[in-house]
Amino acid sequence: xxxxxxxxxxxxxxxxxxxxxxxxxxxxxxxxxxxxxxxxxxxxxxxxxxxxxxxxxxxxxxxxxxxxxxxxxxxxxxxxxxxxxxxxxxxxxxxxxxxxxxxxxxxxxxxxxxxxxxxxxxxxxxxxxxxxxxxxxxxxx
Amino acid sequence: xxxxxxxxxxxxxxxxxxxxxxxxxxxxxxxxxxxxxxxxxxxxxxxxxxxxxxxxxxxxxxxxxxxxxxxxxxxxxxxxxxxxxxxxxxxxxxxxxxxxxxxxxxxxxxxxxxxxxxxxxxxxxxxxxxxxxxxxxxxxx
Numbered sequence: 001x002x003x004x005x006x007x008x009x010x011x012x013x014x015x016x017x018x019x020x021x022x023x024x025x026x027x028x029x030x031x032x033x034x035x036x037x038x039x040x041x042x043x044x045x046x047x048x049x050x051x052x053x054x055x056x057x058x059x060x061x062x063x064x065x066x067x068x069x070x071x072x073x074x075x076x077x078x079x080x081x082x083x084x085x086x087x088x089x090x091x092x093x094x095x096x097x098x099x100x101x102x103x104x105x106x107x108x109x110x111x112x113x114x115x116x117x118x119x120x121x122x123x124x125x126x127x128x129x130x131x132x133x134x135x136x137x138x139x140x141x
Numbered sequence: 142x143x144x145x146x147x148x149x150x151x152x153x154x155x156x157x158x159x160x161x162x163x164x165x166x167x168x169x170x171x172x173x174x175x176x177x178x179x180x181x182x183x184x185x186x187x188x189x190x191x192x193x194x195x196x197x198x199x200x201x202x203x204x205x206x207x208x209x210x211x212x213x214x215x216x217x218x219x220x221x222x223x224x225x226x227x228x229x230x231x232x233x234x235x236x237x238x239x240x241x242x243x244x245x246x247x248x249x250x251x252x253x254x255x256x257x258x259x260x261x262x263x264x265x266x267x268x269x270x271x272x273x274x275x276x277x278x279x280x281x282x
Contacts, residue, residue: 036256040228064254067224067234074194074263075220076235103236105207105223105253135225135234137256 032056032115032141039120039136042071043081048123050093051138058114059141061085062107065122067135078102079127083109083136085120093119100125103134113140180205183279187262188272189219194263196233198226204254205282208247211262215273218242220263223249225256233259240265243275253281 032055039051055061063085068077084098098121101108120138185197201207211221222238238261241248262275 038225038228040234067236069224069235074222074235074238074261076222076224076238078237105236105251105258106204107254133234135236137225137254 032059034059034139034141036137036139039122039134039138041134042131043122043124043128043134044131045128046124046126048093048121050088050119050121051136052088052093052117052119053138053140054117055113055115055140057141059112060110061113061118061138061140062110063120064105064107064137064139065101065103065134066105066137067133068103069133071131071133076103077128077132079132080125081127081134082123082125083121084123085109085111085113085118088117088119093121095121107137107139115141181281183281184276185260185279186213186274186276188274189262189264189268190272191268191270192264192266193268193272194220194232194261196226196231196259196261198233198257198259199279199281200257201253201255201281203282205252206280207249207251207253207258208278208280209249209260210245210247210278210280211241211243211275212245212278213274213276214241214243215268215275217267217273218265219268219273219275220261220265221248221277222261222263223251223253224259224261226259233261235261247280255282 041049063083065083080100080102082098082100084095086093086095097111099109187195218240221241222235224233224235239248
């Protein structure tokens with residue numbers, strides 16, 4: 001603890017000692033760290049699934065349906081699915097924005113969200129004929 | 142046994158010293174630098190057994206195009222796909238895949254965000270008897 005205290009003291013001391021008469025700057029706000037979360041699960045035909053995540057501050061959120069593959073055989077399933085984001089409501093996700101897309105390795109849906117709890121959703125719109133594994137990436141502040 | 146937090150204390154000293162030194166350095170402005178990632182080219186060879194699959198992970202350092210070229214394999218097509226590494230247990234969750242025969246042009250070419258990816262080679266049900274050898278090239282940012 002003493003060392004941390006020393007570290008905290010060292011910064012202002014250093015800045016003051018080397019000021020060169022420069023104008024003091026206003027304290028800057030903290031930028032939330034951007035993180036990427038994975039949502040991997042199994043989706044049955046005509047069902048949906050959601051994943052809750054916490055946005056630490058206002059910023060860009062992107063959702064990527066990266067993978068869709070059959071359970072019992074190798075290979076990707078190029079089916080159009082609906083992915084979206086919204087807010088948790090009861091036992092589901094109240095969708096605010098969504099897009100229909102096939103799997104890909106870049107974000108298919110982006111938006112700007114304020115700090116809070118949100119959910120990412122995936123739903124089969126009638127294209128699945130079998131259960132699939134899926135992987136989504138959610139990048140947010 | 143090292144006491145918990147010992148490493149942090151040492152880091153605290155190091156950071157403090159660095160701040161003191163850096164804080165008193167000359168104030169000559171430096172030219173902003175941009176980070177560019179050189180394209181990477183990886184080669185991978187292995188074998189696929191009847192009904193089997195094998196995968197390999199790679200890192201994309203910046204958004205760009207992933208090209209996968211199956212350069213050698215047996216006489217029958219085999220499956221090649223790209224996706225995200227499984228969170229547990231190894232393997233690959235595919236986002237796109239093709240039935241491929243060897244060639245010199247990429248069988249898979251797709252945009253991708255920076256991150257961890259994997260390529261998978263798998264039997265399409267056409268391999269019988271001995272495992273089949275293959276070679277492929279992965280080009281990515």
